[in-house]
Amino acid sequence: MSDLLRDLWYFAAPSRELKRGEMFRREILGDPVLLGRDEEGRAFAMRDICPHRAVPLSAGRIVSNDGVQTVECPYHGWRYGTQDGVCKLIPSLVEGQPYDAGRIRVRHFPTHEANGIVLVFVSSDPKFAGAAPPAPEFGLAELTEPKFVIHRVFAAAMDNAVVGLMDPAHVPYVHNQWWWRPPSTGKKLKEKRFVPRERGWSIERHKPASNSLAYKYLFGGDVTTEISFMLPGFRWEVVETPRSRLFTLTCLTPENENSTRITQVTYWRDAIWLDLIKPILIPAASEFLDQDGRMVDLQNSGLAYSPSMLWIDDIDVQAKWYLKLKREWAKSREENRDFVNPIEPVTLKWMS
Ligand code: FES
Ligand SMILES: [Fe+2]
Structure with a gap:
């Protein structure tokens, strides 16, 4: 007893806990996970540790970066896409410094939202970036809103x-x-x-x-x-x-x-x-x-x-x-x- 299963969907939060433009931190399978909803209304989940210097991204804010919804780290302002975890901006870089921010990625957890609940897919491979398998079907059908x-x-x-x-x-x-x-x-x-x-x-x-x-x-x-x-x-x-x-x-x-x-x-x-x-x-x-x-x-x-x-x-x-x-x-x-x-x-x- 005790091994936690991976490559499965887990319950993350009720939909109503994820407010547009807000995010919070929760621990899931031993990892700090940032859960949030971007300004376009999409739920998202990523590891709550900035790959740069480990500051929790949940202490940052959600901002649009060239039309892409991102989470901005409060420490040095690096921005990560809400839907892929890929770094979209390193503000300190200047012309002629060809460092490719897109090579950096914070662990991103696929989310599934239906019937008023949000599930996250926890893969065994932390670098997992593919398509998650279908989310579990409970047969909730027309019961779209929890009482x-x-x-x-x-x-x-x-x-x-x-x-x-x-x-x-x-x-x-x-x-x-x-x-x-x-x-x-x-x-x-x-x-x-x-x-x-x-x-x-x-x-x-x-x-x-x-x-x-x-x-x-x-x-x-x-x-x-x-x-x-x-x-x-x-x-x-x-x-x-x-x-x-x-x-x-x-x-x-x-x-x-x-x-x-x-x-x-x-x-x-x-x-x-x-x-x-x-x-x-x-x-x-x-x-x-x-x-x-x-x-x-x-x-x-x-x-x-x-x-x-x-x-x-x-x-x-x-x-x-x-x-x-x-x-x-x-x-x-x-x-x-x-x-x-x-x-x-x-x-x-x-x-x-
Ligand atoms: S610690 Fe996050 S940008 Fe530096
Ligand atoms: Fe009981």
Whole structure:
């Protein structure tokens, strides 16, 4: 556990955090990354270290250089294209000094913006300048604008955060608030069909658990849910009735080996009652994340002693799959071949 996967798209930020003409610094996979939106409205991402003398470019400003949008370093004014990271100007050069600024390039991360979120492609080759592979498709379709976005930073390695996210057995103990899973509802036998899908798996469409009160009261009887996971750390849950649709996309992005940013993006359509209770939904969803965060902190006090961990059937099969998918991803990169999903369709059972 702990190798961070590359050559994949990671969640960077909600679109609305990237304001036109502004930029900010964030750590992604151990690199400081400058995220911003240029004056033409395009999101961009580059390594937040000026190749000249290492000053963070995020302390500079966005300026147009001969009609090209650039980030200007605050130290000596070198300018880098927002869309390619190539140096467009070294202001100190004079006539007759033929130094070619275009040979200098700050690491540039391809970005993809859709459905109100911005993803960045993190290549294994820091000099990568080609076309990134297609960004992941979550099936958000017409859900173009998130209703709300919440995030937390967990003091956890990526793997631990992902495993915690997909662990069904902790729900009745950690998330047992009265309106969600009161202890009085007891545990029920869960039996779910899992099928492989692109770099991950899905739990086939099913009726939500009858001991999950919120779903029952908010959606009534005619409701189904579908849950999917995809490398490197995307989990999404669709709750649907013939009329309405609720979509929760949870994105994990490692800041570094010991810290993981978790962002939950929530969408819905044709659900007026969700619009009505939105003011209480946001703190409720935040409470979920905080409950997980507190457990991560507790777990850290044990992990400090590097114990080995146990994986129990069937409840931990997903955790094992995640590690298997990671290994296959790393191997397929190494061997320069297509990724082959190692998961077989299976029905898993557990009490929760
Ligand atoms: S440090 Fe950035 S231009 Fe000199
Ligand atoms: Fe949780």
